Amino acid sequence: MTMSTHRDDDEKVEESADSLVPAVVDKDGSLSKAGSSSIVISEDFLAFVDALEEAGYDDRDRVMKAIDAGRHFGMRPLRALVRSGVPLETLERAAWIKQGFKCIDVTLPLVDTERFEQIPIASAKRLLAVPLKTDDGHIRIAVTDPTNITVLDDIEQLFVGEEVELVVAEPAAIKDVLTILESRGRTEEIQVDLDDEKVEEVTIKDDGGDGKIARLVKTLIENAAQQGASDVHVEPNGADVIVRYRIDGVLHVINKYPISTTSGIINRLKVIGGLDVGERRIPQDGRFDIEIENRAIDIRLVTLPTSWGVEGAVMRLLDRGSKVAKLEDLGYSQQVLDRYIPLITATQGTLLATGPTGSGKTTALYATLDRIATPDIKVLTIEDPVEYRFKGITQMQVNTKAGMTFPKALRSFLRADPDVILVGEMRDGETASIGIQAALTGHFVLSTVHANSASAVPTRLIDMGVEPFLVASSLRGVISQRLVRRLCDKCYEPIKVSDTIKNTFPWVGDPPSTLYKAHEEGCAHCHRTGYVGRTTIAEVLIVDDDISQLITRNATAHELEALAVKAGMVTILQDGLNRAAQGITSIEELSRVVG
Secondary structure, eight states, X not given: OEEEOSSOTTOOSOOOHHHHSOSEEOTTSOEEOTTSOEEOOOHHHHHHHHHHHHTTOOOHHHHHHHHHHHHTTTOOHHHHHHHTTOOHHHHHHHHHHHTTOOBOOOOGGGBOHHHHTTSOHHHHHHHTOEEEOOSSSOEEEEESOTTOHHHHHHHHHHTTTSEEEEEEOOHHHHHHHHHHHHHHHHHHHHHHHHHHSOOSOOOHHHHTTTSHHXXXXXXXXXXXXXXXXXXXXXEEETTEEEEEEEETTEEEEEEEEEGGGHHHHHHHHHXXXXXXXXXXXXXXXXXXXXXXXXXXXXXXXXXXXXXTSSEEEEEEEEXXXXXXXXXXXXXXXXXXXXXXXXXXXXXXXXXXXXXXXXXXXHHHHHHHHHHHOOTTSOEEEEESSOOSOOTTOEEEEOBGGGTXXXXXXXXXXXXXXXXXXXXXXXXXXXXXXXXXXXXXXXXXXXXXXXXXXXXXXXXXXHHHTOXXXXXXXXXXXXXXXXXXXXXXXXXXXXXXXXXXXXXXXXOSSSOOSEEEEOOXXXXXXXXXXXXXXXXXXXXXXXXXXXXHHHHHTTOOHHHHHHHHHHTTOOOHHHHHHHHHHTTSSOHHHHHHHHO
């Protein structure tokens, strides 16, 4: 096997990153070692600075200033660069580039699956090596250290007589890809087994807890958790059952299986979810826990009858081990924070969050609770389910079978001397009425309500049966939010703003002349989607005296919004437009989410 590393064959990979920058910059433009006389800038050092730019750090002036500043403290150049804010990963990448190696952002679409089958998964995990696609058919292997002799020898044994190009990738990226490939391999192996058999009707007795269906269900959930999916959809569709994952708010088809396996999959989910296996005519709700890579995942399950004669299912995945984010880290714009944070300092009244399922309402309330829950106040929560456990806070889980409902818990709370009460959701008139009463008797109540906008929440509460004057007296404010995908900053494209866009949307101030859109084909960084991650857009309705008077008169949501905007509220659409103007998201994504 011939190893190709994009450098001359007679060069040796022996320089450490520290040796690449052995000197520091003097004010006259020369280099000197700490305590020594000035010397001329070496071409070797300049090459390292060039490599830094290629590695993505193009602030050359800052690099020079950092090294110059470090000289006065006798600081080594690399330490000076790290202290100045240059990421260590960037320095390592620059060192590899300086030595002649390509650095690749490894993602699943880049993997050459045919070549991958030549490497036993155990060897790939041990070597931290994965083959990548190439245009000319030669072998390209991503590794974490192309100078590791043991790794080189093993790769040579795997591809005897073939020319191999080694490139460098981050260890975490390679591990993530290998985890997904290993899980996918298990899923495909199970599917082959299912296809080979004629499965008329798989029952729990047939499958037990360790059969093919059980392994398939376990693998689907594990894959979903590893890929960051929020939901798993199991959907009968004619001759097949389709599995889709919702990732960053968008559904992706993952796999499909013979329709004959559907009953087995649903029955398995019913058993572990505590549902009635024999009931197929009505939807059922259940939940179960699973541990994946030392992470406790809480799964809410709903089964649904379908017109295909078999049931489907949807699972929502909640990571109980995730940390509570700070309000400032949830992606809110500064104008939203400026309006929302003063509301959470109230000692009584009701503060509500609204938005569709999966819009981050509970996350927002948890961040709020984390900010206001101090040792000198008593906090009680009733949730369905408890998604995160706080220290120093009494949290209760809804248990309908045992009679522990939102209303019953709230009645108990009023006798337990709380300062702050969090109710997972005001989903009916009884819960809403008790929550409002608690707010009027000196408690600060946090909860969620399903409504289309912040201005629609008061009318929603009134529709539930709460008297308008009680809503007006207790409600302090409402935050309504959505999650929008962020444009990939590696491949997004600028577009000229048309007159139609300028005139159609309610811009705050003058519309921008340039907006940005997702690249149609994406890139490796964004897994070919054009987007990476999500951020929050929101609006905050502050219930002042004028808004209270309108609520008392049972005004419409449109009237409340008009008055709130006049008083300074930026609507959720306008907040999204501001994000689009900043290049954070696109008009297409905003239209998809807000409508």
